[in-house]
Amino acid sequence: METNPNRCKRCGQCMSVCPVYQATFREADVARGKLALLDCAEAGAMTYSDRLKEILSRCLLCGACAQVCASSVDTTLMIQSGRRQLFEAEKGGKPQSALLRSLREGDLTAKVLLKGGALLQSLVCKKIPETSGLHLRFPLSFFIKRDAVPPIAWTPFLNDFRAEPAVKADSPRIGFFVGCGANYLFPGTAWALVRILKHLGATLVVPEDQVCCGLPAYVSGDTKTARRLAEQNIKVFESLELDAILTVCASCGSHLKALTSLFADNASSRDAAVSMTQKHADAMTFLLDQLGLEAHLKALEPGGTPNGTGPLRAAYHDPCHLRIGQGITQSPRRLLEATPGVQLVETSHPDRCCGHGGDFNLSHFSLSMKILDRRMEDFEKVKPDAIVTGCTGCLLQFSEGISRLGLADRVEVCHPLVLVEKAIAP
Ligand code: SF4
Ligand code: SF4
Structure with missing residues (x-):
């Protein structure tokens, strides 16, 4: 990857939007501080060390700093490049299954055993291929710390899906890149898309041999693995x-959208990625x-409410990978407003990061929870029936958020398409 030619002018504008900095007020946690350290490393004034690796890992790669930077510094690309250099400096140490590593290191504590369900779930992780980004996210320590056990599906979506013949010969052929989050954790979201497309008469194509989008490998600096996964897809x-x-999933989507940058030095792979x-x-x-x-939703009978008891108050959260990564803020709101039986509720700071950030949630759990708690305060003020968002990472984070607040029985956490599907086929 090329580094951005624009240089940081140390103006401090990024401090006003960085969720990590706003939780810690440490200079090393904001883009300005990280870029200054990377400058030092580049100039040879400091080494690429474990300490620098730790500092660079304290970033959600949310892109908020790049969005406000008046000097147009591509901060996330530069932080990412620093991670890649560190990964390569470690002689490309292959990231092994965190679950297996935890087991080998004897992390099977009584606390895990007490969480029988969590252990069961963690063992289910063995069903997940080594290439999946979920292995980076689910060591046993992950299960110990969390209030909510990640809902790993017994039957992943891709194992369950069976192709059906086209409804109409001239219907559009729609491919579905499922992603690890929807495949293993939230298959209901994947099924919602399948049923909505069927309802609309589109022909759905879901290739079985698709693999992880590669984002978790990419953000950890393992560009080689990220490329290999991208080439397979x-x-x-x-x-x-x-x-x-x-x-x-917004995270998969934003990574697919930026896929060409992985192949800047390879014209034929880049052309395929462009396509x-x-x-x-x-x-x-x-x-x-x-x-x-x-239009289809607006024409539905108003009686088809998702919960059958009146309007469901759905508070929408803007995932960073959808709002910043793909520039999408209005589509989810339009969908929710058009869905019978759903009332869109806006919170203050709908664009405030949830703190998940892929493996940031794993490596900096306390900090991740501090960022989440701040976002949950916005939701508590509007008392929604559902927290609705378009990213499986955010869905996982908010499942934890409602559990920490003791609201898991009262507040649903779901993708907008799940509510749409319920309205279409109650
Ligand atoms: S906003 Fe941009 S130029 Fe200003 S301190 Fe942050 S990274 Fe540097
Ligand atoms: S990408 Fe997000 S978390 Fe990382 S430095 Fe920028 S604003 Fe902070």
């Missing part, structure tokens, strides 16, 4: 003659803008 999807490739990127769309935007879902 490109190969799988390029032969299918699709009109579009949809994602339901995949051009076909990619977030499912919510595509359903509205290309398949007319909004």
